[in-house]
Amino acid sequence: MTGPAILLLLAGLGAIAWVSARARALRLQTVARATGRRDAVHSLPGYHGWYVALWTLIPAGLFLAVWANVSPGLVTQAVLADPAAQSLPLDAFSRSAVLGEARAIATGLQSGAFNPASQALVEPYSAALNTYGVAGAVLALILAFAGGAYAFTRVRPDFRARTRVERLVMATLLVASLLAIVTTLGIVASLLWESFRFFSMVNPIDFLFGLKWSPQSAAMGYGNDDAFGAVPLFWGTIFIGAIIAMIVAIPLGLMSAVYLTQYASSTVRKWMKPILEVLAGVPTVVYGYFAALTVAPALRDLAVSVGIHGASSESALAAGLVMGVMIIPFVSSMADDSIAAVPQSMRDGSLAMGATTSETITRVLIPAALPGVVGGVLLAVSRAIGETMIVVMAAGLAANMTANPFASVTTVTTQIVQLLTGDQEFDSAKTLAAFALGLVLFIVTLLLNIVALRVVKKYREAYE
């Protein structure tokens, strides 16, 4: 019997259990109420229905989940015990190849065998598959009936079905919220594990402080020792994400926030705020394409026409500029929040002393809002250095240590993509290096976020 058929059958059984248990509870409660024992009725009939249905479904479902993992092993064992399996090759690799082919034929994925040895095993394979399939289905049905029958006998007016069902609901909610922890642990564990393997090949000191990045030469067998120096990548990341992008985003974002909150009429604000937010909603791949197609060539031509040497069509400036524009709404909304949190009395005080609006803003509001703005900028930096597509498409691959914005630099995220999307041999230092870079990126963004949130929180408390 196939999997979907069993699941459908179980679902049908569950529905029958729900309907019949609800009907029974309804009848019993009518009787109980008719005899004047109103207080003896605890749960609504629907809860009895759910209680029985869950007892029908959950044990059988759990059993099927376990069975789906156990039965392939049992089937293989049964096939190996068959006389036809005596002629199997002894080494594990070709043995599993033959078994795999036999299984593919037996389940109908493949029509004919390349290896005659597999053809001989098809017969016992399908027999074993059939036996264990039927056994699993029968056991699941028995469990469903047993669970349903047990629960059905407990349907009585005074049975606390609602409490039981609600306990399960609460458990489900708890498990769902634990998934966030599991994900975090999964990220940390996978990054740590793969980085650990990387650092068993490459010295961590060389990785963190080395000045030469050329994983390609390491892959070609020139040794790992001085090929994985990540400092040029860190510099490129900081240069694009924390310097160029911020030079664009901080003034534009801050001034936009100031203008929209302090000067603009409500109509202008109503229209301009969503328009600025569209900037944050444009997918990064679109920005990347725009940077590579339009901005980068224009900047290169500009650089060449004013006579700058070493201008590349994959300049740090193009990636940084476009990334800065992407970050504007982020900085602006953080600045907006912090300026709004400054008490009105401070603003009024300054204006009453005869200061102009701009003097109030630059000498009172912004200094008072500074911690919040700084926190917002830190969050923006953490976002910029983790940004991938813009730099993959617009920044280069050359690991240069240069402060010339028209030259090509590379970043951590660019290299992660580059290392992992080429040929995939998973145990080489070249692919594992991507995870080490990922670990560094994760730690840095995490620290930036923690510091930023702490700064913002402290500052909020100061005015509350």
Place this chain on the structure above:
Amino acid sequence: MTAQRLPTDWKSDAMRKRIARRYGAERRFKLAGLAAVALSAAFLAFLLFTMMGNGLRGFTRTEIALTVDFPASPLLLDPNAITDEALANANLPMVTGEVAKKALGGDADALLSPTAWISIRDAIKADPKILSRTETIRVPASTAIDLAAKSKGSPEAEAEVARLKQQGVLSTGINWNFLTASDGTDPTQVGIWGAFKGSLLTMLVTLLLSFPVGVATALYLEEYAPKAWWTDIIEVSINNLAAVPSIIFGLLGLSIFLNFLHLPRSAALIGGMTLALMTMPVIVIAGRNAIKAVPPSIRDAALGIGASPVQVVFQHVLPLALPGILTGTIIGMARALGETAPLLMIGMRAFIATPPGGITDPATVLPVQIFLWSDEVSKGFVEKTSAAIIVLLVFLLAMNGLAIYLRNKFETRW
């Protein structure tokens, strides 16, 4: 002896100058703010304008009217027995080339798209009777001709276009192929349907996984969670997950889903699972805010008439918070729809020329398709990439518009 302080003479020249200076600074500051807003908006306009300018051409194609004299052509087809097999065996690509050479002259292979024979096949399929007469069929032109006809191509192509225009065979038609085909090697034959279907399947998986888990987590944390160290850990995890760079989720998907659990590579299933992990924190945070906004009096009233805590939440709080949760979910899904980096990590950048049939088939998604096309050398891909970007932006705009509409329609101020 104390010097008597004179009141400031505001009318003096020094003071007037000073006030003029201060007001000038005020005006300049205000202008700077206006300039910042205008510059940001101008950049957005420039971006959209560039994409539109390049991309709208991607929805049209240049066609050449090819006069085919079927009886005289070396085509061996029986008009009464047109089957797919017969058409496949008729060697239409070669016949098309010869017909084109005769009809158009010059280097006919360079004029027509490699897929031109498909138009002829479809025409025969639609009406087998044309095999007994001379018929004019519009076939797509090659990339070089297409570019030269629309904007600017190579000098040779421009010359060919001028010649064809003189013959009066050039026309422009809507490129339906772009909406129905999948990835290909030639810019004239590519389409976005494969990537679009991949995006739909991926979004479906993401929604089915992240919405229930996100809502359940939000309900638990907001309504039931006791104040304890482990609930703090949950909160911190969720806030951190919301700030982790997306590429890190790709690394997680690669090492856990692919290398550890051995799930099928490049599939919408893996893409959806990875994006679900990314979207879940967004839904949780939006959900918590929506749940927090439901006034406590509703809960108190329900509890007061005897509802259990679970009944209070599922029958009263959740329905009232649902519009807010849905808005957050749509915004999270829009973000996932535009996401590229994590999907590159899990192998969704493979060349896939057929639309995926299910969530375990190899698939690609719209943003990744845009990325792949942007890497192509052929100039004809520029307009295809921009056209795909327009499609993606239209969908994102529609989703965000829906979110805003939902918020405005169902938002309750308590």
